[in-house]
Amino acid sequence: MGKTTYKRLKGSQSFRQRLVLATLANTPVLIEDIRSEETWPGLRPHEVSLLRLLEKVCDDCVVEINETGSKMKYKPGTVMGGRNLVHDCGVSRSIGYFLEPLIVIGLFAKKPISIMLKGITNDFKDPCVDTFRSTTLPMLKRFGVPSEGLGLKIESRGSPPHGGGQVFVTIPVIDKLTAVNWLDEGMVKRIRGVTYSTRVSSQFENTMIHAARGIFNRLLPDVHIFTDHKAGPHAGKSPGYGISLVAETTSGCFISADTAVSHAQGEAGEIDNDEKEELTPPENVGEEIASFLLEEIQKGGVVDSTHQGLLFLLCALCEPDVSKVRVGKLSPYGIETLRSIRDFLGVTFDIRPDPSTGTVILRCVGCGYKNLARKVS
Template sequence: MVAAPIHFTGNVDFRMRLVLATLSGRAIKIDRIRSDDLEPGLKDYEVSFLRLLEAVTNGSVIEISYTGTTVVYRPGLIVNGTITHNCPVSRAVGYFLEPILLLSPFGKAALNLTLKGVTSNGIDLGVDTIRAALFPVYQKFGIMRQELRVVKRGSLPLGGGEVSVFLPHVLLQPNTLHAAVKTPQVSKIRGTAYSTRVSPASVNRIIDAARGVLKVTGCETFIYSDVARGEESGKSPGFGVSLVAETKSGWCYTAEGAGSAGEAPEDVGERVARALLEEVAIGGMVGTTQVKHLVVLMVLGKEDLGRVLIGGGVIDEAFVRLLRDIKLMWGTEVRIKQHEDAEVDEDGEDGERPMEFVLTVKGVGFVNATKKIA
């Protein structure tokens, strides 16, 4: 007897729910997608992601209602392969690449993916942030040799960028993570400031402004400049920066931003640098952009307890929804306990140190069946 699809409502966490369904092999039904909006149903980028998901898998069945407000997804096997995908300019390529990173290690073969569109928009994760901040998290679980190359940079509104991603490492199951220790100290700050079809001086202005904010850390700071020229500069003018604070133990915190209409390069540099300091102040081992990937990979691990230290600032509504969705898919729960070393002042309030929690996960013993067969 075929199990009934797990039911969800609304467009929130659309990509993550599709990814969890694919990894767990459970069919899902998502209805009432923007049913009360003037333009109800799926957006162009959501349909595009469904097409990419269809290309990465084999045997998946996707049913979309006439109005686009209901989607039924029955996952197939992850096969990967060589794929080229044109992304709509309404979202950056990071919108499509970020969830695919969770699927690619559990496929039948390596994934060689080319994405075309907007490379950074200040909303979705930019390509520089994915390379510098997400790849190190995957390495903690034994997923290695991930490569991302920016062939062309593309800014809003017309895009024209191109990114080549090679994800060759296919494994049976991720390693168990044990990282419930003290918050690591930031040892250095790295970053990439880029520009497309604007004066190269804009990049230098971004770097100088960011350095001015980050000098209070006393850390070694090096921000690369990437001035796209000619065919490599896409179709629209733009600039932005991605910053990463690295620790000696290989963990990192990240922040990024792209220039909006009327915003000066100096404003972008200062805004992103301050956002990076806020990320570091959260504490824990990972920042807000990495914690979802961390939790899903821990759940997919061996039937052993994994632990990691997280800052209280990463526990928001989206994080809680993810834990609920994981319980629906696998029936496993995540335990969150306040870190024993948290400082408390005389009034019983939290001290200067950020509130931190130990997140404990028992892996579900996920096994990559396609690799075992291949």
């Protein structure tokens, strides 16, 4: 066996993209200076949990972390997949943080994945599980991912700080992704959404719906927002409420926005007592998220700003053909993803602003990534 050559990287930024791309490109990485200047140096609990999740779905992957957690080695293995897996995501970040890397890697596994993820289902930092179901999964179908075997079922909700939610995810395996020519945003034809509440009055949901509809009904008639009030064991361990909205356009694009309100948790796991008194009223939550969705629509593009990174990653992994996509203003996450894609896959994007619409058109030739692990029947 020859000596393993590691790709040397620094810092904690783009941690998820680096791990996903390292796994797919089969490139061992050595990441140094992870928050070495901060009071609490090293990897955060959610980052360690993501590494453990990768160990569950991959065979022969090797993870080495030093004592302070500020330096780690990751040597990818074969993505095996598997049925009836269970992973506790912890309460440092929500399940949404883990879903994006899991879905991308899972598509190129040897066997389809079915996994129960436990933890926080809705928070304000990451896209909530409702947004994944309504927006992310339909987006994958554009790239040739079959609907059969692709699903997300919310068994129970979990709000910060103690979580307690459970989500069952199924991911099919594919041979390759199909290149897309996705420039037409279309016009918004309907708005759908879902509100949720755990361990608080279900009236909070009606207030959020009324506030959001007050804004949307001035603009279009087809607005339906459903309620999902959880009680008992399905309500998790903490009180909270929130809303996820998605605008569907005439060309089949889905633009989403979501938020959640709960007693937040500090870095050291302490609940801040000052914060505990002042939760945003549900009426304000409904109005704010409706306005935020309208802002996302105004920016233009075929996806919202939180989905830019995933869109670019899928384009880069496509068959060796030209993919063209239109997005609004590039988000910091999208820009970081473009850099990581260049470093790991050698795929560069041609980026051209479209002054007439204020959007940006990106072109790339996919790297032709194929699922070599999948069994050929």
